[in-house]
Amino acid sequence: MTTILGFDCSTPATAVALVRDGEEPLRARHVPEPGDRPGHATQLLPLCNALLERAGLRFADLDRVAVGLGPGTFTGLRIAIATGHGLAHASGTGLVGVPTLEALAAGADGAAVLAVLDARRGEAFAAEYSDGVPTVPATALPPQALEIRARDAVTRHPSTLAVGDGAVAFRAVLERAGCTVPPDDAEIHRVDVAVLCALARDRPAGPPEAVLPFYVRAPDAQPARSSRR
Amino acid sequence: MILALETSCDDTCAAVLTPDGEVRSNVISSQGIHDRYGGVVPEVASRHHLELIDAAVDDALARADTTLDDVTLVAVTRGPGLVGALLVGLSHAKGLAAARELPLAPVDHLHGHVAAGALADDAPEPPFLCLIASGGHTLLVRVDSAREVSVLGRTLDDAAGEAFDKGARTLGLPYPGGPALERLAREGDPGAFAFPIAERVGALDFSFAGLKTSLLYKVRDLGEDAARERATDLAASYQHAIVEALARRCERALAQTGLRALTLGGGVAANGPLRARVESLDAHVAIPARELCTDNAAMIGAAARAVDPLAFPSYLGLDAYPSGGSHWPPA
Numbered sequence: 001m002t003t004i005l006g007f008d009c010s011t012p013a014t015a016v017a018l019v020r021d022g023e024e025p026l027r028a029r030h031v032p033e034p035g036d037r038p039g040h041a042t043q044l045l046p047l048c049n050a051l052l053e054r055a056g057l058r059f060a061d062l063d064r065v066a067v068g069l070g071p072g073t074f075t076g077l078r079i080a081i082a083t084g085h086g087l088a089h090a091s092g093t094g095l096v097g098v099p100t101l102e103a104l105a106a107g108a109d110g111a112a113v114l115a116v117l118d119a120r121r122g123e124a125f126a127a128e129y130s131d132g133v134p135t136v137p138a139t140a141l142p143p144q145a146l147e148i149r150a151r152d153a154v155t156r157h158p159s160t161l162a163v164g165d166g167a168v169a170f171r172a173v174l175e176r177a178g179c180t181v182p183p184d185d186a187e188i189h190r191v192d193v194a195v196l197c198a199l200a201r202d203r204p205a206g207p208p209e210a211v212l213p214f215y216v217r218a219p220d221a222q223p224a225r226s227s228r229r
Numbered sequence: 230m231i232l233a234l235e236t237s238c239d240d241t242c243a244a245v246l247t248p249d250g251e252v253r254s255n256v257i258s259s260q261g262i263h264d265r266y267g268g269v270v271p272e273v274a275s276r277h278h279l280e281l282i283d284a285a286v287d288d289a290l291a292r293a294d295t296t297l298d299d300v301t302l303v304a305v306t307r308g309p310g311l312v313g314a315l316l317v318g319l320s321h322a323k324g325l326a327a328a329r330e331l332p333l334a335p336v337d338h339l340h341g342h343v344a345a346g347a348l349a350d351d352a353p354e355p356p357f358l359c360l361i362a363s364g365g366h367t368l369l370v371r372v373d374s375a376r377e378v379s380v381l382g383r384t385l386d387d388a389a390g391e392a393f394d395k396g397a398r399t400l401g402l403p404y405p406g407g408p409a410l411e412r413l414a415r416e417g418d419p420g421a422f423a424f425p426i427a428e429r430v431g432a433l434d435f436s437f438a439g440l441k442t443s444l445l446y447k448v449r450d451l452g453e454d455a456a457r458e459r460a461t462d463l464a465a466s467y468q469h470a471i472v473e474a475l476a477r478r479c480e481r482a483l484a485q486t487g488l489r490a491l492t493l494g495g496g497v498a499a500n501g502p503l504r505a506r507v508e509s510l511d512a513h514v515a516i517p518a519r520e521l522c523t524d525n526a527a528m529i530g531a532a533a534r535a536v537d538p539l540a541f542p543s544y545l546g547l548d549a550y551p552s553g554g555s556h557w558p559p560a
Contacts, residue, residue, distance in 0.1 A: 041316055045323055045545035059328045074272060075313050078279050082317045085283055086324020090297055093328070209283035219272035 003057065004064045005048055005087075006197035009080035010072025010100040011117060011165055014043040017193035018051040019201075025194035026051045040079040062093050066200030068100040068191060069214040071125040071138055072117055077213040085208045094205025099214055101138050103196035104164050105129035108188050112157030114150060114179055116166030124166040125216055128153050140217050143173050150177030163188050230293070232286070232300045232325070233530030236318030237310025237338045238365070239263050239274045241281040244526035245293035248301065250534055252348060253293035255520060255527040256285050267404045268394075271311045278317035286325075289526070300331065304526075304533030307335040308550030309365070315549035323545060330541040334533035337557030338524075339366060343378060344532035345522065346492025349515040353490035358482050360507075362475055363495030363523075364390030364405075365552060367435050369482055372492075375535035378558040381482055382433025389471055389497045392437035396444050396467045400460055410464050411500055417465030419502075422447060424470035426477065433482050440470050468502060476506045483512050490515070498522040 007016045014030040028051055030043040052058060067084040070077040081097070088095035101115040105127070108115070117125045119140050126149055128136035135156075141149060153160045154177055162179040168189055171181050182188050230253070235242040241258040260277045263269045290296055305322035308315055319335075326333040342361045346352060356373045358381075367384040387395070390407060397406025402413065424443050427436040444467050448456045456463065479491055490513040497503060499519045508514045521528060539547070 041320065041548045042546045044320075045327055046542070049327070049542050049545055058330070060330075074275070075316060078275055078313070078317050079320045082279055082282065082320035083324040085279075086321040086326075087328045088324075089283055089286065089321075090325040090328035207283075209280070212280065213276075215276070219270065219276060221266055221270050221273065 002063045002201065003061055004066055004197040004201060005052070005062050006066035006193040006200065007044055007048065007080055007083070008068030008100055008103070008191045008193050008196060009038070009040040009044060009076035010068050010070040011191060012038040012073070013190070014038065014040050014047060015191055015193045016044070016047040016051060017197055018055055019194055019197040020055070025197070026054055027194060038073065038076055040076045044079060044083055059087060060091060062091065064094045064096060064200065064205065066096050066098060066197045067211065068103060068193070068196055069097040069211070070100050071119065071140070071214050071216040072100060074213070074215065077215070081211060081213055084211060088208040095208045095211050096200035096203050096205050097211040098196050098199045099138070100191055101125065101127040101164070102129065102134065103199060104191055106132050106199055107192040107195040108161055108163045110159070110161040112153065112160045114153050114160055114162040114167070114174070116146070116162055116164040116170065116174070118166040118169045124170050126166065130157065138214065138216055143170060146170055147173045147177050150174050150179050154178035165189055230295055230299045231302045231304055231530045231533055232289070233304040233526040233533060234282070234286070234318040234322045235306045235341070235524060235526040235529045236278045236282065236314050237306045237308070238314060238524055239269045240524045241278050241285050242524060242526035243282070243285040243289035244530050245289050245295060246527065246530035250531055252527045252530070253295070254289045255525055256289045256292065257520060257525055258285050264404050267398070269311070271313050274311060275313040275317055278314055282317060282321050297329070302334055302533065302538055303331055304334040304336055304530050306338050306341065306529050307547065308338065309552045310338055312549050312551045319547065319549050323547065327541065327545060332538035332540050333544040334536045334538045335544070335547055336529045336532045336536055339368070340532040340557045341528035342494035343370060343372060344535070345494045345517045345525070345528035346515060348521050348527060348531055349492060349517040351515050353492065353513050353515055356488055357490035357492060358479065358486065358488050359492045359494060360475060360479055361495045362389040362497035364388055364394060366495060369433050369478055370558070371486060371488070380558065382435065382478060384435040384437065385430065386436055386438035387441060389435070389437060389475060390495070392441055392471055393497065395441045399444050399448055400464060407497065407500060410468060411502070413461055414464040414468045417461030417463070419465040419469035421459070421462035422466035424466055426470050426474040433478050435474060435478060437471065437474070440467070472500070472503045472506050475503060476510065479507060480510055483510065489513060492516065494522060496523045
């Protein structure tokens with residue numbers, strides 16, 4: 001029996017799943033109220049622990065930890081990945097990173113999927129998948145570039161499905177390009193961590209420190225007001 | 230064993246201490262990369278912490294000749310500092326502790342600097358005074374025991390280390406400014422220029438904003454060429470003003486409280502002239518080694534011994550707190 005705990009903090013939501021062979025996955029999610037900051041730091045491990053308690057398990061019982069690599073909110077990615085490092089480091093459990101856009105596309109179950117996450121600052125992170133295989137890698141795109149990317153995808157696959165909170169945020173652009181965008185409240189737009197766990201199941205786990213965020217964007221190189229030292 | 234982590238700014242730190250406070254290892258992985266930006270870039274610091282923290286922990290355990298199996302308490306800096314940077318260490322520490330259901334001690338960074346004083350070779354027994362001076366903090370505290378601490382004075386504007394960095398920038402020196410300014414000042418006359426030392430600031434508080442402005446005006450009045458010619462004197466006089474402002478507050482505090490011992494903490498405590506000046510005071514002065522003055526995890530482990538540890542799973546939802554939001558000392 002393989003037990004996998006997975007989590008993703010690349011969007012404002014904190015999403016967690018516990019997947020065991022032959023059992024229905026357990027899921028938990030925290031979504032901040034509109035205008036509130038994401039609850040990644042305060043919610044992630046309590047949600048994990050709650051799922052483990054429901055299954056009658058402890059952190060020490062895990063065979064594997066799966067974590068979403070983003071792209072997404074920088075701080076959220078680091079909270080999730082640093083937590084994964086700590087858990088894996090202390091337990092010897094394998095840590096596997098899965099690109100969040102890939103999990104999103106795999107959850108959409110379409111032959112051609114444009115996975116789109118809201119990158120803030122008026123941009124979207126988008127990657128294209130064909131039968132689960134990445135065909136165009138993730139980049140941060142302003143609306144005009146996203147529309148061009150979407151048109152290209154539709155040219156190759158007329159039935160391209162666009163999913164993710166970015167697909168909701170940029171619905172008009174994507175629909176103009178010919179993509180199909182499911183209704184705003186469709187579950188398919190959310191990162192399903194059970195899918196992320198399933199992807200992580202058959203991948204090799206390397207050293208935890210090799211699991212690092214998929215930032216896509218360069219950091220803002222602005223020094224802090226003071227240099228605390 | 231206590232495993233301690235500290236990632237509040239740009240040093241990725243891990244340390245191992247015995248339960249009675251002996252430092253077995255103290256690993257400081259300095260990122261260095263910030264020098265080219267002229268200051269610490271929070272996002273860059275956070276990215277590096279995530280890349281370095283696993284290796285820092287492994288290194289600290291190896292140097293202490295121990296393993297995670299011997300760790301009975303995880304200590305970590307919760308704040309104040311750069312939140313994104315703090316969250317890397319805090320998340321890692323929570324994950325480590327949760328995997329083994331170990332207790333976790335959240336430590337305030339300033340408490341760590343005070344606790345570092347107790348790691349000095351000739352550390353005094355409480356009660357004593359402690360001056361913390363760094364790039365983000367300047368305060369004078371009274372330590373009555375490991376758990377009983379009160380703030381007697383703090384800076385009203387810039388921190389002492391910030392004054393060093395800003396002064397260095399005015400003199401065209403690279404970041405970090407403290408060591409560069411100290412080196413330049415060695416050849417200069419500390420009495421060449423009279424810079425203000427905020428004598429009129431009340432009680433035991435500090436102020437360095439006026440000093441910084443005064444240097445700016447002096448450089449402007451001298452003109453570019455003369456300022457360059459007299460850079461060593463400017464640096465020496467400016468440093469002298471910072472050192473005097475700090476040392477005279479310490480002297481005043483010793484007189485007011487009747488205490489006879491003083492410890493120093495924070496990066497500015499690495500400054501040679503400050504160490505010399507403070508050691509000349511009529512008190513027992515203990516200054517920890519340089520690597521215990523600048524940011525480090527050994528001091529976090531030392532401070533953790535005076536913190537009530539949180540049992541698993543009560544710490545799982547713990548958040549970091551930013552600059553200015555110090556939760557220490559408890560009121």
